[in-house]
Amino acid sequence: MHLTLSIDDTIQQALRGEAAAQRKLFEAFAPQAFRVAMRYCERRADAEDVVQNTFIRVFNQLSTYQADKGNFGAWVHRISVNESLRVLRKRKPILFVETDTNGQEEIDPMPLVTDHLAAADLRKLILQLPEGYRAVFNLHAVEGYSHQEIAEQLDITAATSRSQLTRAKRTLKQWITAQQSNLRKTQSR
Amino acid sequence: MIDDLKNKLDQEPLEFDTSAAWEQLSPKLESAKRRRRGFIWWWIGGAAGLPLMLLATLYFYQTTTGEVEHPAQPIVWQNPLSPAATRSAEDRELDGLSDAETLAQASKTAEKTGISLGDAGISDERNDSRNASRSNALARRKASQTVGLKNANAVANDQPLLNESETLNSQARSVYPVNTVREVPISNVLVPESLTISEADTALGDVIDASTDATTLLLSDLLVSPHFDGLTALDVLEITRLPLSEGELKALPALVKPDIQSSGPQKKPYWQIGVLAGAGYEFLRTIEASDSIKGRKLLELRSLQASVTRSFNNRVAITINGQCLQRHELYRTDFTNQYPEVVYNPASLVAGNTAFGDSVTVLSERRLMSDRYARFTRLNIGAMLEYLVPTQVFDFAVYGGVNYTLQQQWKGSRMVQVEAFSPIVEDTRGPYFIEGGLRNRMSYTLGTRVSKSLGTNLQLLFDARALLLARYNIESAYRELHTESGSSLLFNLGLAWRID
DSSP states (O other): OOOEEEHHHHHHHHHTTOHHHHHHHHHHHHHHHHHHHHHHOSSHHHHHHHHHHHHHHHHHTGGGOOGGGOOHHHHHHHHHHHHHHHHHHHHSOOOOOOOOOTTOOOOOOOOOOOTTSOHHHHHHHHHHSOHHHHHHHIIIIISOOOHHHHHHHHTSOHHHHHHHHHHHHHHHHHHHHHHHHHHHHHHHO | OHHHHHHHHHHSOOOOOHHHHHHHHHHHHHHHHHHHHHHHHHHHHHHHHHHHHHHHHHHHHHHHSOOOOOOOOOOOOOOTTOTGGGSOHHHHHHHHHOOHHHHHHHHHHHHHHSSOOOOTTOOSHHHHHHHHHHHHHHHHHHHHHHHHHHOOOOOGGGHHHHHHHHHHHHHHHHHOOOSSGGGSOSSSOOOOTTSOOOHHHHHHHHHHHHSSOGGGOOHHHHHHOTTGGGOOHHHHHHHTTSOOOHHHHHHHHHHHHHHHSTTSOOOSOOEEEEEEEEEEEEEEEEEESOHHHHTOOOOEEEEEEEEEEEEOSSSEEEEEEEEEEEEEEEEEEEEEEEEEEEEEOTTOEEETTEEEOOEEEEEEEEEEEEEEEEEEEEEEEEEEEEEEEEOSSOEEEEEEEEEEEEEEEEEEEEEEEEETTEEEEEEEEEEEEEOOOBSOSEEEEEEEEEEEEOSTTEEEEEEEEEEEEEEEEEEOTTSOEEEEEEEEEEEEEEEEEEEO
């Protein structure tokens, strides 16, 4: 039997320090936070740390949450992205490889075609990207942040963010193409 | 593409054991709550503790540094014909407390040391103070009488002080119209307390004592006296009010003039310890970096400096200084970004492990405000050689030397994200320490310094210096690496204590 409650009521109860309500919120939104973390962190243990830190922050700052503004899930999502980036930074500084482009924008490769890829394969490919590429790719291509926002979050310039994204896409495209050709070869045999 | 990718990634079934994760999380939530409470109590305790500490400090100073009263002793005008009037009220009071020997001893002590000592027979602090004041007065009387009896020519530029001296002399003369120092009793003239015994007065007393007959004391005697260095210009003027020869009169201005100007050239080697604070800017800066970095404005350059100077003579000195330079980069951004967002009805339901309810896609807004900073602290340990140019108004110095530089770099940021349909998210990072960054450790300094005496040993310093040819590798607040070389111009203001 599932106990049915509105999010507002649950939040109010959690604010009063009721562990049952806190647990309910955790159970409802932790998988979402874990999913976000798994896009940024190579290791599962790191992703679990992200979830823990995310909910410590959520419950500590729950009093700032305004129910009329809604979307508790988006708030948790946002915090889990921040915590993922924080864990990445803790492990080692994110390396953003700079190359001199003589002031010219790098050409964006063709859009990624991922239809034939399974979700798990796509995530694995993303996780193989260098950390700088991966962080920018996830923030822009998956979370939908602008380059200016990414620049603020990662302490880089918007231009660097753009170049990292272009390179991430190019790298992914190469890998996907290679995978496809390998698949074709296997099928032809 | 965004939605495609996100949807695709969300399709992957990821196993997550929420029960186990909750078991791990719940103890952390309790400890986080306790830590927060601890911080609140610490803060309240600290806030309450500060005024208590202030009160305790005030109480401590009030009880341990009791003020010694120095009652004002005005000049008392008395009828010279009245024998009773020849003795002041204070003298009469002293008679009741001590004998003539005590008085003589007090006088002698004051003469020799310039520092009054308490009478053994007067035990409490107030009496000690009164006795000390009397000792000072006695010593001053002797000097005043000595000078007063020899008074012949007042020097024009010393007129106000001489007038005061004249007043005292006239009192002495009116009571005991005698010509020699030795015959004048010492207990008949009152002087203001403001006239305290100085080292120069002691030396003056010694010079006069060394002379067998004060009326024959000449400038030539003074010049060969071992105590001459201890005399001030006023002392010289007072002593040389004796009849002088024409040659001696000509020599007098040259003798006393430099000493009258207290901030004039220093004759003796001295130590000087100074502390200066200031600000500056960088010039001739070259940056090996992208155009975006070159165009960025910096700079706030602050400096705190401590120096020890030793002058060897009137012209040459060396200085060792430690200069802490702090450069601060601050980038402030504030912008709004619009994006499509799926918004759930706040009254949507949570059932078991799933949240669901009505949802709608809206154009949302996200405002992002951030401050990011990078702070560079450089410690320059420098050795300078100085060329001194003392003038009548101030001391001027030109110097040059080398610096050994150490650098520390920190950076961090604070970001606030305000989303239209969700609460504020704050993210504070750092400060992180960034290692390395120094290309060459040696740089050079050229500078000038002007110092002006503020009386006693205190000097006001103004220092302008250039730090030349420093090269640094810098990671900016935007995480970009670049190399800078350049020079800085710094202006410092401070105080110094000069020890002769």
